[in-house]
Amino acid sequence: MQIKKSRFRGGAHIQYNKELTAYLDIENCALPPEVILPMVMNAGAPCEPIVAIGDKVKKGQKVADADAFVSVPIHAPISGEVVAIEERLHPNGQMVKSIVIKNDMQETLHESIQPRKSYQDLTRQEIIDIIREAGVIGKGGAAYPLHAKLTIPEDKQVEYLILNGAECEAYLTSDDAAMKSNADEIIKGLEIVMYVLNVSHAIIGIEDNKPLAIERIAQASKRLSEDYRIDIYSLDTKYPHGYKKNIITSIAKFESPSGMRSIDTGCVVMNVSTAVALKRAVMDGMPLIEKIYTVSGRGIAQPKMIYAKIGTTVDHIIQQCGGVNENARKFVIDGPMMGISHFSTHIPVLKGNIGLLFLTDKEIDITTIRDCIRCGKCVDHCPVRLMPSMLSEFALYEEYEKAEKHQVMECIECGTCAYVCPAKRPLTSNIRMARQQIKTKKRARKTG
Template identity: 35%
Template sequence: MSLKTFRGGIHPPEHKEPTRDVPIERVPTPTSVVIHLTQAIGAQNQPLIKVGDRVLKGQKIGDVQACPAAAVHASITGIVKKIEPAPQSNLKDGMAVFIEADGTDETAYMSPLDAFACSREEAVKRLRDAGIVGMGGASFPTDVKLAPPADKPVDTIIANGAECEPYLTIDYRTMIESPADVVEGLAIAAHIVGAKKAYIAIESNKADALPVIERQFAGHSHGILMGTIIAATKYPEGGEKMLIKAVTGREVPSHGLPADIGVIVQNVGTLKAIKEAFIDGKPLIERGFTVSGGACKTPKNLYAPIGTVVADLIPGVIQLSDDVRKVIFGGPMMGVAVASLQTPVAKGTSGILFFTAAESKQYEERQCIRCGRCADACAAWLMPMLLNAALLSDDLNRADAIGLVDCFECGACSYVCPARIPLAQRFKLGKDLLRNQRAKEARHGK
């Protein structure tokens, strides 16, 4: 049988065996957490509490009257000890709330809300109040994603269970262990946007999750036409645009969004959080993630409060070897190497990888030979070697014209480049420079 997929892509070693069959382990409530006030793409939140306040698990502690934005909540019950900058996984310090647990477990959850009986406005507000964001890594506010403009009707919603990043298995374990939550969340999301069809898409290396998921359709689909799709095991199959192409055959236009072609994609972890927000009244205060890598002696899948500091998990929950050379938040392809174990778990943390020296090789960049391997691998149909040349010439306008903004920094081009050029990192920096240039032009009326 021919598997659905997209043009381009690569096949890096999967490294999923250490955690694939390891059930998710709930981390004991930490003695303290560090919760960054802003954990989503959009406006910066302001604190709703002050030093010395006692806060309850689930209580909103940061928000802003702006869009897009996502509220943040206390993940443990305790006392606010300080509010000051702290390291983030994006390598920038951000304002954070330091909470010390008081040994109790009082909660301040919301009342349950029937997503199928309330208005669309009430449902979207619930997503906003719960602080739900995309949990595949992008951290885009879910209330905005599930409220597309009226002139962009959505007919299809896709649950993204591809999990194409090497090492990571938390999405797979979520589908295996909480299939009813995933299907219920998918039905709620489909109802909110008015989609008549919903699919759960996974890679072929996770095909055993299909019957587990499909058994939940009868009791949790709420009349939505649901199906499952097996896509080829290939990186970056889990990329939003790639998965849409594989499942529907549609292509998101350049500079466009999935809603432009009537599709919305949501990570399976996000769908579980959506179910919890409506059925249980629980804000996004915990998340699952994979812990792995050659320097991790106890690879596993964990479920921890948002704000749990990595150092506090060692050695009680995570045991490491002496050969730790790099710590990555996320997967090895699109994740970020952090400088400190004081970095806390955030809403977008899908994995924490501990790499040895052998896994952290650094290479000397050489001259591009225009071999074209990067273009063959590019899932976005770009010409990375031309983008690289434009950026090396400081020609941001040319880079923009040939597709810089359409790059989603999957790293496939860097992976195959024989000259070891850090293409994805260069494109990320280039996009930042381009945004700054466009902002400057706008201020000066150009």
């Protein structure tokens, strides 16, 4: 194992608060009475239902799909009956067409779910097609379909295949739990990716606040096929080390120029939990229908690592965790730095979600916003080398063209600027708003 120190500029040492769940075993969530499957679950085109109200469905059966290349199908995580196809509240705050399945509690598996003994008798393209059909997407906000990431343009070559186990966000320990509990599956998933991309070497980067995960992954990597080699890098714990450009800088020792995709610089970065989903799709024939969610914060009675069906409601998961404490003030989906706070818990957990946080007054910053004191901290800490104070001002005055000219679309919405700002200015929220406005205007121009 090689020890590497972080090389990326900016970022911050934040309050990690991972101890609430870091030492807990993964617990299976009780079967939910129903699941809600929104047709928007991944980057790219939304899906359309291929079932109707009244249809009986089995666990793992495909229930929605799209024709577009950048999209993946959605599968029933339970067996039961389709009782509604209607607009339901989505974690993004909008009403979205969703399939609602009532659970028959039988867990009847669909006939299409068939395990494989080996992947080597499949062509690379066949594996990519299997991954698409299984609905596998990358973890986190982007929710980019994995088959699209693994489809490398002919004029590009993969120099660095990096498995991202940094999990730098505060509170979240889902990847840590996966590395400790599913290390063999992660290594098998990575081996399949190496076969698909025709590379013999990969690197796994894990932050050094996860020593047991590093140990388990190192043990599991000894069982790797001898055709392949894996190096494990222990990375400095620093936020946002898990952002793909930062992990590339730390491992490959170069900075990706702005506006370039990872593959333009010869890099493919994939998350450790995505490797588990990939292994299950290819070897077990199982689509992405369940995953580990971190349920944490001092506002939940029993913080837990919950293995739940996609589409389970947050309300149902709260019940599994003993309810919400009286002092809970804020509900956040995913991490406190990059996640979004939500006004309702009557929403389903999706493929791209990682955690549910219930935060108390002590855990959220309720300090009054003050005037900017021109300290420059937000600039010093921005990992993308932007000028957050200026971009935030442009956003407030709706000067979107100026914001775009000053690279607002390069912002990764990591939240570091707002975290370090002594005046507690909501820099990231303002910048996020400007980015949304610019995206909306561009979409409107395209559609004429």
